[in-house]
Amino acid sequence: MDNFIVSARKYRPQTFNTVVGQSHITTTLKNAIKNKQLAHAFLFCGPRGVGKTTCARILAKTINCENMQADGEACNVCDSCTSFNDGASLNIHELDAASNNSVDDIRTLTEQVRFSPQAGKYKVYIIDEVHMLSASAFNAFLKTLEEPPPYAIFILATTEKHKILPTILSRCQIFDFKRITPNDTVEHLQEICDKEKITSDKAALQVIAQKSEGCMRDALSILDKIVSFTNGELSYKNTLEHLNILDADYYFKLIEAMLDQDLATTLLLYDDINRKGFEGDLVLNGFAEFVRNLLVCRDEKIAGLLEVVDSFKDRYVATAQKVSPAWLISALNILNEAEINYKGARNKKLHAELTLIKLTYLSQAVELVNEAGVIKKKATDAVKPVAFKNIRPAIAEQSPAAGTAAALKKNQQAMDAKLIIESSLVEEEETPYSRKAAQPVTQSGKPVTGTAVAEISATTTPTLGALSKIRKQIAQKQTQANNTTLSLTGENLKEAWSRYIDKLVEQKNHSAVTNFKLAQLRITDNHSFEIVVESNIQQKFIEQERGTLIEHLQSFYNNRSLSYAIHIAEATDSGTPQERPLSSREQYLKMIEQYPMVKELKERLKLELDY
Template identity: 60%
Template sequence: MEKFIVSARKYRPQTFDTVVGQSHITTTLKNAIKSQHLAHAFLFCGPRGVGKTTCARILAKTINCLHATPEGEACNECTSCVSFNEGSSLNIHELDAASNNSVEDIRTLVEQVRFAPQAGKYKVYIIDEVHMLSSSAFNAFLKTLEEPPSYAIFILATTEKHKILPTILSRCQIFDFKRITNNDTVEHLQEICVKEEVNAEKPALQIIAQKSEGCMRDALSIMDKIVSFTGGVLNYQNTLEHLNILDAEYYFKILGAMQAQDLGTVLSLYDDIDKKGFEGDLVLNGYAEFIRNLLVCKDEKVAHLLTVVESFKDKYIESAKSVSASYLISALNILNEAELQFKAARNKRLHVELTLIKLTYLQQAISLAAEDADPAKKKLVDQARPVAFKNIPGIQSVKKEKPAAAKETAVPVQPAKQSEPVQAPAASAPTIRTTMPATTMVAPPPAATTATVSAKLPKLNSLNKIRAEVAHQNTGKVVYSAIDLSEESLRVCWEDYTQLLRDEKSSAASPFTLAERRIIDHETFEVWVTDNVQKQFVEHERRRLSEYIQGRFHNRQIKYSVHLDPNAVSAVSDVVVPPTTKEQYIAIVEQYPLVNELRERLNLGLDY
């Protein structure tokens, strides 16, 4: 009886051309071999089962081939290739870093590097799962990896690139392997099935490719297992059964029952699924993937993301037309929450059934929400009207007060964005006007002069009406001119503010009394203090003091700065410093000598 060899080993690629799905790497390596531009260290990284170790072996065999082809492939006929294929080559050394990750293992490897190859051009060292090396082993390997002999080439392979030290990465030429696509996996499986004379259906191979998730080794292992189980027949049904995958037909039936809001049919279908031994989380995950595929079919731009069996593609596209995108998105949210809460649920079946009940009546909930929202949308579209602004309390209160003097007052109004200005009757009451400098302060108008004449104005829309009323209100305001700074006026203002601080019992009153003021111009002055404490008190009151002074002089441009006079003598001449603990004890001992004698008899220490 011939010994069985699994497909992953039997059909391992022997040349670069037979490597599946990694053309960007094999082409680069072949060109490097042809042009003799080989690096001394390579790092192959990527997911499991995508050909990292295989490419490392092919590279090691090809660079030692005695009769390499013009395309950069090994001939598989010379003594070097034959010895490599038989596993007896002395120029190629493989090390599993997962089980040989100590410093001693790396030192042994470094000792072997010193010896030149007896036959062939290069000695190739393939270190698999290199991320398992310890930090000490990495450090012991650094010097050799950076400056190896001309005949030594290192090929490192790993699935976890982020675990490798940056000093190692910087010394290697890095190649990133990608996951193998489903189409490439299916084509490779079909070739093997033809060679092995296995009757395989394409939908079954597509299911295997999806289950392998881009790993060719897993795909070959799954296919071997199913072929052994079925006796050489690989069809869609036994593949689903062996991989414990629920048929998509169940999901289509459940979706149809949910659209009809037939809860009994939905629960019956789930009961059939449960009797077949499928766990609830598997059902939730599978139905979520089914809903995701339907959502992908809704948009032609992302239709290429649909990864299902080809025989079901048309059915997915047809079913997606009958379901709204809002339903699919809401269903995905419900299923996602249900999956997250599945482990915490005590009654797993009830948890899944509650989720299915929510999904059954989800369309009704979406419809009710849409009906509640439609009337408001229709009202805004069908009956356009201006925006309703909030009532301004100041204007409303003015409207209620209509003194006799205000009834006879009229001011010309220029509403915003009106084609013709609206003119009111001439005003009989005088208007207070004062020529204002560049900076002014406006005082609130008396109640008698702020009456509105909105009753006499023509009808305007809400926004223009408010603007007109505000214009009338501002017209009657009393305007005060700004007062220039002077020594006397600033002194009076400063003393008034200082008195205010005294009334508040603020600590800043004393520094304000001692501060000196120097006027720079009609809008600027300086405050000079004698120490930092006074300066901090004055700076602390800056915001309130500025508002107070600007209000007194009716000028918002007045500003000041605080300076420390280095030549001034502080008003506080004697500062009382409290005595330290040691000084207090010495004073007590001088007054009461027996205290020291008591301390010595009791053998007490001093803690100053």
């Protein structure tokens, strides 16, 4: 049985023209070879599986080709090319820096550089994963990399350019490889399927291209696995099953049920998905990507960002027109939060179901928010300006015509009556509704009759009642305050103090009770007094009760201006000596003075006292 070779190795490009998706780099290298403007050091950087090492090998083979083509490609016929294709070329040296990253490995490499090639023009040194070299290895490589022999060319390849020392970067010609687009990946996979006589659907190839995320090596590996799994039949259904990808048709059914707020259908669909072996985080992640694609479909400017199977594009666009952007953005926030918290949830299935329940009733929540915004706007629009009191305008004296004299006189009487009523509004002290309203009169003393009286009484009666009611309440409060204020005396102060101590006893605050009983009270004026204490500790206990104490005293005296201050009394010297405890030595001396035999006992036993 022939040895099986994976597609990534079997169909590795052998010329620059067969490299997929890196035309900006292959064109530059071919022109440099044709014009004989090769640099002595190259740095190929970019994502994994995009052709860095492949381009390095093609470059090494091409510059040593004996019959180079006019377009800068190798002939693949000469001895140098055939030995290279067979892996027997002595002019190419590959070093894996991931496992050979020490200073000794770099020194061994630099020692080999001294020897010129036995055949061909150049010796090419390819160092893969160069970012794995240690700092000392980089420093040992600097001099050789800066001034190599004319026949030596170094090609460094890495996926993490930011980890390489700037001194290395400045000595290399840098080429940035980009991810391979899905269209280029699909075309390359289709060519391989045609060569291998594999029956394939374009939708299946598009799913593989999306799953590989721009990495051609991953795409070829996935292709090999699916072909082995399906025995040469590459279909859309088999591809989804093998890659453990949920069919987009489920997502379309889910969003239709959510828009209809059909919770039963939503939960049944998720149960069907769960029975097929799809985990909750996979469903949440896939549905978030689905919602993102719907949001992209709504704008033609960013429709190019939609990376889905061609057969589903029209369905995406039709569904996106049914959903509002507010719903889509809110759904993305909910799904993102649910995916972040999924690992910490104990019941994974319940966590995913709660997220789907939120999305099912999300339309109702969005409508409520919109309605609340409209109501708030209407309430703001309905606010009326403050009605200020009308001021009587000044009327210039003039000689009216005979036909309008009666009308002007009638208006003047109405304005006079209104002015008198407004004046009475300011001067009125008490106007209960039960009192009979006086008939308005003009400045000349004549009563006002007709529509003017009705208008004035209708507009002023409620205002008079409300104003008089407020004035009456204020007057009552002032009278009560003046009548019930208790003057500050020594007897009632002791009574108020003892009442507060009783409250502390009820609260079982015995420490505060003791310090309050020891305090002395001294009145300073009619609205303040002093609390005299003996120590800082006593002061702190009283300070802790300051808020409730001052409220108790002010309510007792009905005086909001009542205040107090705390003073610490200075200790007075009474003149009597205070006893202090004796030290150990003093106790011993006093003991032997009273009992001399104790000293003799100590000396005979040769005891040492600890004092």
